[in-house]
Amino acid sequence: MEKDSKYKLSFTGASLRLYESVKVAKAALDQGITDLKKIRLDGIVFSSVKVKTAITEFREIRYRLETLNPQQLDILIHGDLISQKQIAFLAVCKYYSFIRDFVIEVIRDKTLVFDYKINESDFRTFVNSKMSNHPELETYTEKTLQKARQVIFRILEQAGIINNSIDKIIQPQLLQPSVIRAIVEDDPGMLRIFLYSDRDINDIK
Numbered sequence: 001m002e003k004d005s006k007y008k009l010s011f012t013g014a015s016l017r018l019y020e021s022v023k024v025a026k027a028a029l030d031q032g033i034t035d036l037k038k039i040r041l042d043g044i045v046f047s048s049v050k051v052k053t054a055i056t057e058f059r060e061i062r063y064r065l066e067t068l069n070p071q072q073l074d075i076l077i078h079g080d081l082i083s084q085k086q087i088a089f090l091a092v093c094k095y096y097s098f099i100r101d102f103v104i105e106v107i108r109d110k111t112l113v114f115d116y117k118i119n120e121s122d123f124r125t126f127v128n129s130k131m132s133n134h135p136e137l138e139t140y141t142e143k144t145l146q147k148a149r150q151v152i153f154r155i156l157e158q159a160g161i162i163n164n165s166i167d168k169i170i171q172p173q174l175l176q177p178s179v180i181r182a183i184v185e186d187d188p189g190m191l192r193i194f195l196y197s198d199r200d201i202n203d204i205k
Contacts, residue, residue: 016158064091089159
């Protein structure tokens with residue numbers, strides 16, 4: 001699992017955006033396009049009212065999809081709804097190390113001690129704990145961090161990691177064998193974002 005040198009909070013420009021992610025990936029497959037930047041030029045449009053918002057969403061979705069390998073993209077396009085959500089979430093965690101670390105170090109660690117409730121304070125505690133290794137966090141305004149918190153919980157809800165963004169109850173994760181294989185053959189450690197223990201991951205490997 002690669003660790004980015006800096007935390008990006010650009011995910012505030014787009015939540016999970018499953019429908020749009022599948023749309024872009026399918027268009028690339030159908031047209032035989034490997035450079036996803038060209039999809040935007042080929043007339044793929046989103047439902048966003050504002051052009052600037054649509055451009056921002058497309059950019060973030062493109063970056064996420066570019067982290068997926070062909071096997072993972074195939075599941076995103078052709079899989080069942082739950083599997084599609086899981087692959088979209090995988091792409092989010094592969095691109096944004098901030099979200100990945102929060103899920104693994106806060107949410108997953110809670111489940112390992114049978115604590116299934118996320119508190120508002122958990123996010124702030126996580127941010128504070130990362131300040132020394134990620135000084136870029138100090139450059140973000142309180143408003144930006146608040147937006148990041150809101151979007152993260154929205155993404156977690158949309159991906160089925162928590163029940164909703166109000167109660168924030170962590171949900172058990174069940175992955176199809178095809179999804180597990182697509183992750184393990186790429187990076188087994190990424191199973192941690194689906195709350196797998198290290199022991200379970202070693203058993204699968």
